[in-house]
Amino acid sequence: MAAQRGEGDGVVTSPEAPADVRERARAIPEAAVARLAVYLRVLSGMVEQGVTTISSEELAGAAGVNSAKLRKDLSYIGSYGTRGVGYDVEVLVSHIERILGLTRKHSVAVVGIGNLGHALANYGGFPSRGFPVAALFDIDPDLTGVPVGGIPVNHIDDITSVCSEREVSIGVIATPPQAAQAVCDRLVSAGVQCILNFAPVVLQVPDYVEVRKVDLAVEMQILSFHVARRADEAANDVVNGIGVDGVVIRP
């Protein structure tokens, strides 16, 4: 059993494997993958605006990162830029999509059709980005059969058959925290290897399952920490003779 985001991924590089896309894909740092997804979104917007070429500087600005970092990130997927000119937007889009595995559709199942589950099921942003919502599950019999966002809710007990039928590759957990681990176990036994978890619990999963969590309370608390730090710094500065406006009042 490994916990959230398997750290010991033991990247065993086969000795004489060709230095192609496959090999390259393993080497991309997780942080870079997350940024590639952001670049992709920015680039998609560019395509719609009719932009055909973009420099690393421009794209970095739009994505809110350092241009060197952006170029390094792009270099992980290959050399598709033209020196002196920049990147062809469409070429870049297609290469990022390939690396992120977006050439294939990934069916999503949402478990727990409450407040959040409804919002997710109704959200148009998933299908439009290649993540069709293929199944919804809840334990509440009153919900079974009720269509949400165009898809009828199934009972949680049917999760195994429905998931394999509809080739679900990503499971989203939006149940109360108490039920999350059990739901997770059922998803895993149904063959789902990627899980997005909204419940505020640490899921225990086998090594081969990839879990990502969205924890709003944690996000809030990080923001709270920064508020507190800022307040403390201000207090500190005042006792050290620096006014809140940054002017040294007691030099």
Next chain:
Amino acid sequence: MAAQRGEGDGVVTSPEAPADVRERARAIPEAAVARLAVYLRVLSGMVEQGVTTISSEELAGAAGVNSAKLRKDLSYIGSYGTRGVGYDVEVLVSHIERILGLTRKHSVAVVGIGNLGHALANYGGFPSRGFPVAALFDIDPDLTGVPVGGIPVNHIDDITSVCSEREVSIGVIATPPQAAQAVCDRLVSAGVQCILNFAPVVLQVPDYVEVRKVDLAVEMQILSFHVARRADEAANDVVNGIGVDGVVIRP
């Protein structure tokens, strides 16, 4: 203008400041702060179960991290453990809460009361953790005055006055992406310095504003990347003489 998560925070350490909590708070790495929030949640659960003492090993297991990392994280906030015994759960809870600034209430405003905004406004997990939802805003006049989760929705034009009246310290953006930057600007001019953004756009904010984003499409794409990587590895292993079950079929 700095983009998302101000990198150049220019930590100017005042020379002879006392090595107390204030100084210590600055030194805590962001990654550790996020984990402290997780430890806090696990510990809160422990308190409810009547657990009074816990070892780093146990807590690390429950939080899904390495025990050495956990001890290092806790050491950032001070030495509150007892060697040979472990940590007093309640003591730890109160110290983490103090460091995260949770001794103070942080009022939250949600902007954009659509699918997601409704779910957030109705979510009980925020108030119960010290983040009361104090205001809701939307541009839709039909929504103005309608109570959601017990709080009447205000019109976006009243954002400045309402936010300062109710001392909002955290703004949550749940509007369509096109409106997000404008909403963000209004929150910032209303004095909100911490923003949680659900819209899939990169917000531009002044240096002193802290932005955290929750980007579900990016999370999905990271999972997609792992699916693709796994598939590629399998294909690679097969061509390299390793069957899908991990057995070397051509040694």
Next chain:
DNA sequence: TCAACTTTGTGCAAGCGTTCACAAGCGGTA
């Protein structure tokens, strides 16, 4: 009181990720 045992707190080294800086390469121009 003392020895055996347990668990914390942390110095240190290894590993990643980020940033800098610049050679290499390309298009445009004379």
Next chain:
DNA sequence: TACCGCTTGTGAACGCTTGCACAAAGTTGA
């Protein structure tokens, strides 16, 4: 063709994070 200016791609340095390993410090039991 040769030169110039611009932008990419990347080696190398730097700094942050992680994980190991162990001394320090406490408890327990005799």
